[in-house]
Amino acid sequence: MTDSNVLFASIPQVGARYRAGTLSPVEVTRAALARIQELDPGLNAFITVTADLALAQAARAEAELRAGTDRGPLHGIPVALKDLVDTAGVRTTCGSRLRSGHVPDHDAAVTVRLREAGAVLLGKTNLLEFAYGAVHPDYGQTNNPWDLSRTSGGSSGGSAAAVAAGLCFAAFGTDTGGSIRIPAAYCGVTGLKPTAGLVPLGGVFPLSWSLDHGGPLARSSGDAALMLAALTGQPVNAAPRDLRGVRFGVLEEHTRGPEMQPGVAEVFGRACDALRGAGAVLVEVQVPDLDLVDAALLPVLLPEASAVHAAWLRESPEAYAPATRRQLELGFTVGGVAHVRAQQFRHRLARDFLAALSGVEAMLTPTVPWVAPHEDPAVAGDQGSAEARRTAPANLTGFPALSLNAGFSAGLPVGLQVTTRPGEDALALSLGASLEALLGENRIPPPPAGTRPGERTTL
Template sequence: MSDSDLLFSSIPQIGALYRSGRLSPVELTRLCLERIEALDPVLNAFITVTAQRALQQAAQAERELLSGHDRGPLHGVPIALKDLIDTAGIRTTCASRILKDHVPERSAAVVRRLETAGAVSLGKANCSEFAMGVAHADYRQSNNPWDPARTSGASSGGSAAAVAAGLCFAAVGTDTGGSIRIPASYCGLAGLKPTYGLVELEGVFPLSWSLDHAGPLARSSTDAALLLEGMTGKSFGQRVDLRGMKFGVIQRGGLGVEPEVAAVFESACDALRSAGATVTELEIPALEQADAALFSVLLPEAAAIHARWIGVRGDDYAPMTRQQIEMGFAIPAVTHVRAQQFRRHLTGRFLNALDTLDALISPTVAWVSPAEDPVFTGDEGAVEGNRTVPHNLTGLPALSVNAGFGEGGLPVGVQIVTRPHSDAFCLGIGAALEAALPHARTRPPELRFV
């Protein structure tokens, strides 16, 4: 197997090679670090690469596996962490000037769990400043491995780019309005926003307390389930048979859906039908109010979080980040309360729909990866997040999987939504759909990097 093929293997394949003695964690970690050195100047996926620490973790994993101490599927597997997740003794910048020298004393709960699972952390992935959808000029946006002239998505773009380019095998992202699923769609990955509260957020810098989620980005739903297991200590392996399942299509068109995205989505629906599932159209009443509700919740919560800095270090923010924070101070409390009431109403609508359906599906994003991330409070940002935002409001598990490619060879995602706490089922549907959709290409062409 070539080094390139090895770096695009699945996590179970890597585990089998480790346990057969045909590959060592140190050898694989060195390959990942070499690839980061070669490609990250183009991709800008990492803010901090922790090469020495990664090699130490890999050596420990190698010793443990050789001695029969097996921590599970992630043992010795190289991953990345979004750079707003605290790591003890390692810079955690939130891609901001304000925290550019911040070194936490304690790792986030999710990092501690991943360390217990034996994962090897290669470093801290680039992201939008404080996850607000705007790249600070000090860090710049991460670029898409499928076309480095385009974005890998906000705000977990560095995590997505690193996985898609074969720099690591999975990465942790966060999602407040689509920040895992949108990069997953743009980069051809599986990205899960779990059920709200499933992943502990202690030590993860907040954007909006009541909307924030942390979740996995990987090259398949199966690999994403394995990373989620490491993040939570729970099992998410579930095989799903699509035969006899009932899917409801929501937000199929409208709001700028590009023809190439619509065509890929239709092919995914056809694949579900061919596998024996029923696919029907469905409307969720009041769904068009979701974007306004999200802003009325997110912006005041973000303003409260940043009140300690905005008055004294306002010039250290990217101008648009600062503007969005200041918008939060102007939203009346009654508007915030009504938005929270709307969330309960919207959640009830989704639960009613899922009483008679197994899952809801939609395009993840209306278009393929653009050149730059749109500002999420602007008109283009509203279109970009139109299909992801509702599920942050409801807290339902929502998974984006690669469904194919548009005319320009860029990935297109399909989003799968299921009932609360059915994350294993959601990931199982994702794996079944991936198996039913033969992709012409499953990884970016290497020539793009030459």
């Protein structure tokens, strides 16, 4: 590992050099800030860059490590936060004109935990307005590091793009219907939607109180596990394991459909073949009424989001992006009976997912049926439903689900999703690490290698 590619090293590799005295947090933070300055005009991954704060935190981390105070694996590691997470003294915009000048007085719980872990905050990342599926024109789309004409996904696209492009080592995102995993898939990184309630959301602006989750994005399952440990305050053992004899359930209904791009299906099929070659056992699993998920998500999401925004929508409707405003208005038309029935369906869906997982350790599906599109589809439209069709079940059930890069189709990343039982986040990450090791070169696009964000200094 040379200093020129240190921004694409793993968190343990960088930490080892810190502790050996061959690299300093200040050096790495300066390199990350320089890369942000160089590349972010094209990516638009950050809303706010906290350069002075980051350098001060890096200097503190460097002094502490030299003095023998070690806060753990994230000590001195540059990270980023999705810009709906409160940061005392640093503006938190939620990607909206309504919050453009908002500066919180207090830190969110996850901000506190990352600071206590010694992480260095580089800044606040771009997102769809209030995480609700539409770009506000004041902030613009976050572009995909693999193709700047395409989106990095929503709503945690800024976090995913920043990680993929080497602007930070890990980032925090939120996920209400797939908003960590979809950007992770589009940008070729790893993203975990943890078990419901595992990561505290105090001080994180809500979209839908019963569907919201917060979790890590990183370039590997191992790095994501370190980020998760800091966010929860609990150790996470995500060491790769021998795949021989491990039983995976393939949710066949989610491997096909008119929306499934052939290239995505091909990459997923190759990953399954690689697992069989490693001695894993793959069996088909089924979940009853899976086709009702699309119809169940919106009656939960829409009215909960509208309840959050009711006062602002009355007072300042013109401040929202038009698409956001339409979705908020639509939420008031959802009847109480439809909302209750959708909530009842969630309980049945969780029961049926548990049954499908009873004979396997994890469930496999493609994360998204296509590679990154040029624009994010509307949440309440047919394309939005198709985009979240494979991710939304984990929000409705609260089960942990991990997206990792399985390979490339036409030079663009393809995500593979691993779903496990509630509380088995470490297992999902461990299996993710095993899959990343197994797929190896399949996860690297074909020549020319200059298309890889990790191998270039300009976009």
